Amino acid sequence: MIPYGRQSIDEKDISAVDSVLCSDWLTTGPKVTKFEESFAGYTGASYAVAVSSGTAALHCAVHAAGVGPGDEVILPPITFAATANAVLYQGGIPVFADIDSGTLLIDPKQVEKKITEKTKAIIAVDYAGQTCNYNRLKSIAKANRIKLIADACHSLGAEYRGKKVGSLADLTVFSFHPVKHITTGEGGMITTDNADDDRHMRIFRNHGITTDSHQREKRRSWHYEMVDLGFNYRLTDIQCALGLSQLEKLPGFLCRRRIIAGWYDSFFNKIHGITPLTVIDKINHAYHLYVVKIDASVFPVDRSVFFDKMRSKNIGVNVHYIPVHLHPYYKKNLGTKSGLCPVVEKEYEKIVSLPIFPSMTEKEFEQVRDAINEIIWRQ
Ligand SMILES: *Cc1c(COP(=O)(O)O)cnc(C)c1O
Numbered sequence: 001m002i003p004y005g006r007q008s009i010d011e012k013d014i015s016a017v018d019s020v021l022c023s024d025w026l027t028t029g030p031k032v033t034k035f036e037e038s039f040a041g042y043t044g045a046s047y048a049v050a051v052s053s054g055t056a057a058l059h060c061a062v063h064a065a066g067v068g069p070g071d072e073v074i075l076p077p078i079t080f081a082a083t084a085n086a087v088l089y090q091g092g093i094p095v096f097a098d099i100d101s102g103t104l105l106i107d108p109k110q111v112e113k114k115i116t117e118k119t120k121a122i123i124a125v126d127y128a129g130q131t132c133n134y135n136r137l138k139s140i141a142k143a144n145r146i147k148l149i150a151d152a153c154h155s156l157g158a159e160y161r162g163k164k165v166g167s168l169a170d171l172t173v174f175s176f177h178p179v180k181h182i183t184t185g186e187g188g189m190i191t192t193d194n195a196d197d198d199r200h201m202r203i204f205r206n207h208g209i210t211t212d213s214h215q216r217e218k219r220r221s222w223h224y225e226m227v228d229l230g231f232n233y234r235l236t237d238i239q240c241a242l243g244l245s246q247l248e249k250l251p252g253f254l255c256r257r258r259i260i261a262g263w264y265d266s267f268f269n270k271i272h273g274i275t276p277l278t279v280i281d282k283i284n285h286a287y288h289l290y291v292v293k294i295d296a297s298v299f300p301v302d303r304s305v306f307f308d309k310m311r312s313k314n315i316g317v318n319v320h321y322i323p324v325h326l327h328p329y330y331k332k333n334l335g336t337k338s339g340l341c342p343v344v345e346k347e348y349e350k351i352v353s354l355p356i357f358p359s360m361t362e363k364e365f366e367q368v369r370d371a372i373n374e375i376i377w378r379q
Helices: 011-021 030-043 054-064 081-089 108-114 134-143 195-204 213-219 237-268 303-312 328-334 342-348 362-378
Strands: 047-051 072-075 093-096 119-125 147-151 171-175 188-192 274-276 290-294 351-354
Touching (some): 030 047, 030 188, 030 237, 047 054, 054 119, 054 171, 054 188, 072 081, 072 108, 081 093, 081 119, 093 328, 119 134, 134 147, 237 274, 237 362, 303 351
Parallel strands (some): 147 171
Antiparallel strands (some): 047 188, 171 188, 290 351
């Protein structure tokens, strides 16, 4: 099976992890700081806080944004459930805003419509690796004195008007799950230019305690204070060594993803009834996913038949995502139902993610292409 995404690990990654295993620090130590500094440097943000997953990163960001019981947070439903779940962790209320049908990115006009006195933040999701309209979203956030959080789990390395993802919103969240651009096994990061938010999140990821054991060792002191109710969301030195090694290869990974996306683009130019997502001007796409829409009124089969046929040909297609507001938990606890976001619900029926990952070969691309051609000929 050709998967829709997979990690690339080489000998350098393995020896980086090996050397930490033989060192004094397995968890919070010098590699965490190094990874954070390198990551901040890469994204152009002032601060970066490493945490144990993208989901933990979302929770930290929502907490730093001051979201508490009853506060509303506006976000698109076409995302991984964790984006909305992080709001619930804080007792907040996810408010779903509809998307643009071409890009599947949150529609700033719909965001404006959903703002109330209880709105505390917006979470924009850079779906598939394309950046949202940060100019518009930032001015909406500013005008309403609320925080703009970017869920950039798909868009590490993407650029918007010449600026890297990581410093486009008040708080930007990344994931290092193996299918994402770089991996630490599990892991996440939040970037920000705000020193208070940085300090706040460092405390939150470590039980609400003001110093970590590495800092205490350096100061030769046992004293610490718990000032907030936090969590254990720490990322280990073992994982950060892998992250540092992966980060060095990120430009090459991005380059491969863009080349593969180019192959798909030229192929789909000639196919009726399958359209890639719209790519907007002035952005540099990070292509975490390559998503196409199957138009069942033109293409010989609909999305679900297409999906089954591709899987039977060992092509690991996937669907990102079931709209969050249609999950049973949300329906039951938040009273959401279909009809809430008509554009999301309509586009969801058409979308399929095709394989894309840095080590994908031209031959594997041709297998995907031939499988699609065969579906067309056989109908
Ligand atoms: C992967 C992902 C997450 C969660 O990240 P984990 O590291 O798996 O916790 C959140 N939001 C989006 C959009 C993602 O793709």
